[in-house]
Amino acid sequence: MNLIDIFTYENLVHLIDILVIWFVLYNIANWVRGTRAMQLVRGIVILIVVRLIAWWIGLDTVSWILDQVINWGPIALVVLFQQEIRRALENLGTRSFFRPAGTSVPSEEIVMTALDQALPYLSRRRIGALIAIEQETSLAEIIDTGITLDAQVSSALLINTFIPNTPLHDGAAIIRSDRLVAATAYLPLSSNPSTSKDLGTRHRAGLGLAESTDAIVIIVSEETGEVSIAQKGVLHRSLKPEKYDQFLRDRLITENEKNHSDVFANLASWVAGSSKKKNGNRHDDNSKGGSGSDEVH
Incomplete structure (x- = not known):
């Protein structure tokens, strides 16, 4: 595998795409974890599971009621969790996402x-x-x-x-x-x-x-x-x-830095694995082409 193949435009776009999604989900998870919003997430998951079960069994009335709750629920959530939403937006505007590497003490x-x-x-x-x-x-x-x-x-x-x-x-x-x-x-x-x-x-x-x-x-x-x-x-x-x-x-040993290292290591492995797989497919295609030419001769 050629190292240059890892840094193709297509792989870099996929990597940036994954990093953006990971960054958003990671910060949402940090905000939700340990707050009342975590209980809300669990409640939403339970509603969705019950809705799927009701649809599978054929409980039309239950399905209709749950559909209304899911459709109109976001409006109620904004009212009930306005303080949490306000605090999250304030933190978004004041926190520093990037710090100089090697200059801070844990x-x-x-x-x-x-x-x-x-x-x-x-x-x-x-x-x-x-x-x-x-x-x-x-x-x-x-x-x-x-x-x-x-x-x-x-x-x-x-x-x-x-x-x-x-x-x-x-x-x-x-x-x-x-x-x-x-x-x-x-x-x-x-x-x-x-x-x-x-x-x-x-x-x-x-x-x-x-x-x-x-x-x-x-x-x-x-x-x-x-x-x-x-x-x-x-x-x-x-x-x-x-x-x-x-x-x-x-x-007081935090896992934040370990988690960051694990995430980036997994991403690097995924990119390397994708490139290796792609090169393997190319090799298989070349092998097939070569065997085809042998048969002609």
Whole structure:
């Protein structure tokens, strides 16, 4: 296979076409995942499946009703999800899609560096803190309850946020990627009846968010200075520095760069495979032509 054959005009057009579709679908999936819109997508899939089953069985009335729901549903969706649509359009206008390669530090490393320095400081001085780190599930609704900051995370910023008697110390700080996006945010309290009665409001709030989302919530006790972490509805209490450091490192590993690498590797393999197949077909045609000429002779 000639390497030049991969970069033909036809292959490049196909590659650009696939990249554009992948880019659009990837961003839509990121926007939908972890929001109310994800539940909507599941509902639409269920409606379509039921509609197909009704058509196959011959349930005319059910099919007609579902057709009306599907036809008029988009109008209702625009009304019901106007906040999500507005937020998505705002993000589309403000986000940076392209960053210079090799000039940025991974966001998880920035967050870990800030936490490594801030948590021991807060713990030793018994400064109460509540820090939520966004994962797959969007915390947009939680962020809206606080004061918007949008500053790069640093230990100094986290420490000063929770210094007592300052405007931002009450409530939770929200971290998205490597940005401190909000402070004084309100977190829902845990409604689990089996929750220990000796938990304070800060711990109940951290556990409440961990029960309803996949966020990692760090709680520093104002009474004891102990560091606890809540995730997936479980509260890990009184962690030693080496324990919570390892816990955070194990869970703050993002798959974004790996996914990007896998996607581009798959695309390159697909293009190479298409070219190889095309060259194979050409070889088969030439072989057939050659065998035909042998028969003539």
